[in-house]
Amino acid sequence: MGLDLLFKIAGxxxxxxxxxxxxxxxxxxxxxxxxxxxxxxxxxxxxxQLLGRLFxxxxxxxxxx
Amino acid sequence: MDIxxxxxxxxxxxxxxxxxxxxxxxxxxxxxxxxVTIIFLLVLSxxxxxxxxxxxxxxxxxxxxxxxxxxxxxxxxxxxxEFGAQVCRDAGEGAIAGKIEFAGKVFIMVLAIPxxxxxxxxxxxxxx
Numbered sequence: 001m002g003l004d005l006l007f008k009i010a011g012x013x014x015x016x017x018x019x020x021x022x023x024x025x026x027x028x029x030x031x032x033x034x035x036x037x038x039x040x041x042x043x044x045x046x047x048x049q050l051l052g053r054l055f056x057x058x059x060x061x062x063x064x065x
Numbered sequence: 066m067d068i069x070x071x072x073x074x075x076x077x078x079x080x081x082x083x084x085x086x087x088x089x090x091x092x093x094x095x096x097x098x099x100x101v102t103i104i105f106l107l108v109l110s111x112x113x114x115x116x117x118x119x120x121x122x123x124x125x126x127x128x129x130x131x132x133x134x135x136x137x138x139x140x141x142x143x144x145x146x147e148f149g150a151q152v153c154r155d156a157g158e159g160a161i162a163g164k165i166e167f168a169g170k171v172f173i174m175v176l177a178i179p180x181x182x183x184x185x186x187x188x189x190x191x192x193x
Contacts, residue, residue: 002103009096010081017088043095054102061113062141
């Protein structure tokens, strides 16, 4: 179902932390922060979609209108 | 055997969160949010079956549909509120979690008003 999403998010997290460290070592602080922000935004996009699905399912099941 | 899947998933994601928490706490929070959402989605499809049974029973017992719907709405609000509050509390924002719970309580109280009014009405009618 949405199980691949979990591993995608964990992968993005690990990748972003590696990029952050590498860019910091290279002395590009602002680029490192931009990279963190980009990873966070991508993950937030997926999370919001999943949350929307959850809320519409709850509304369907419990007849919350 | 869905429960074994869920428990295994919980273990795996807990380990992933432990890896991520030190470096990127915000992505760790999102990871736990996604896990909670997926478990909720898995469980909700099961709850639907039980609710259909309740609807059938209510129809057989001639209970008005509005009361059952009110109860279902209250359960739904409680579920969503609990979900939101727990996620916020896990992320260390106890104050926001408290406010979410407060809002849920208020909405539940508003939904319960017609039933309370009916009970009071019945009691008043019983007393001569």
